Amino acid sequence: xxxxxxxxxxxxxxxxxxxxxxxxxxxxxxxxxxxxxxxxxxxxxxxxxxxxxxxxxxxxxxxxxxxxxxxxxxxxxxxxxxxxxxxxxxxxxxxxxxxxxxxxxxxxxxxxxxxxxxxxxxxxxxxxxxxxxxxxxxxxxxxxxxxxxxxxxxxxxxxxxxxxxxxxxxxxxxxxxxxxxxxxxxxxxxxxxxxxxxxxxxxx
Numbered sequence: 001x002x003x004x005x006x007x008x009x010x011x012x013x014x015x016x017x018x019x020x021x022x023x024x025x026x027x028x029x030x031x032x033x034x035x036x037x038x039x040x041x042x043x044x045x046x047x048x049x050x051x052x053x054x055x056x057x058x059x060x061x062x063x064x065x066x067x068x069x070x071x072x073x074x075x076x077x078x079x080x081x082x083x084x085x086x087x088x089x090x091x092x093x094x095x096x097x098x099x100x101x102x103x104x105x106x107x108x109x110x111x112x113x114x115x116x117x118x119x120x121x122x123x124x125x126x127x128x129x130x131x132x133x134x135x136x137x138x139x140x141x142x143x144x145x146x147x148x149x150x151x152x153x154x155x156x157x158x159x160x161x162x163x164x165x166x167x168x169x170x171x172x173x174x175x176x177x178x179x180x181x182x183x184x185x186x187x188x189x190x191x192x193x194x195x196x197x198x199x200x201x202x203x204x
Contacts, residue, residue, distance in 0.1 A: 021067070022100040023067075023071075023100075025099050025100065027187070031101060031150065034103055034104055035101045035102065035104065036104050036152060037099055037100070037151035038098070038101075038151075038152060038154055039099055039179050039182075039183055040153065040156060040198075041092075041096065041098065041156040041157070042098075042157050042159070043094070043095055043158045043159070045160045045161065046161070047095060048094060052116060054118070057119070057120050058128065068115035068118060069115075071091050071092060072091070072092050073089055073090075073115070074090040075088070075110050076102055076107075076110070078106055079108060080140040080142065081110060082140075088103065090109075094114065097179055099183070102143075107142055107145050108140045108142055110140045112137045113135060114135040115132075116133040116134060117132065118132050118133075119132075133165060134165070135166075137167050141198060141199060142199075146196075151187075152193070153176055153183075154197060154198045155172040155198050156172065157172055157198060158173055172198045174197060180193055
């Protein structure tokens with residue numbers, strides 16, 4: 001329930017220019033002077049099937065459904081701890097190369113998850129509760145962002161899960177050649193992309 005509230009707040013505040021929710025970047029010219037493009041991929045093993053994800057949250061005025069289905073949600077911060085008002089979220093698609101912008105000061109991924117179920121359930125005529133199940137991967141993890149960087153390749157984060165949607169193993173694979181091919185196809189050749197692989201996230 002807190003995650004939906006955070007994303008709803010993020011969507012409304014984004015309209016006011018207070019926070020960002022990065023779902024992708026269209027072109028090199030969109031990258032601000034204080035931003036860095038993250039290039040990578042998130043793979044869930046076994047893959048999340050469409051029928052495994054359920055989203056019924058009532059009146060979805062900000063279309064927050066799009067943040068949850070087939071995507072991960074990564075909260076970024078300038079401090080290595082999650083706070084309710086952490087103001088920047090990355091929203092990468094699963095199983096494909098992503099291109100996301102993040103302010104270079106927001107170098108800590110403090111919470112990451114994939115929504116499995118988010119369902120509003122009425123308990124009275126005026127009150128409802130939220131059933132929320134998520135595949136949660138652990139932070140914090142610090143990105144290796146350097147002053148000269150405009151784009152960094154962070155690797156393929158591969159998360160193995162059990163039948164209870166618990167992450168049992170996390171590892172980072174280096175698929176730089178394939179990612180760089182996607183990068184040049186999107187942005188053009190001869191642009192800088194430095195390899196800065198994530199350190200594997202801890203599991204329980």
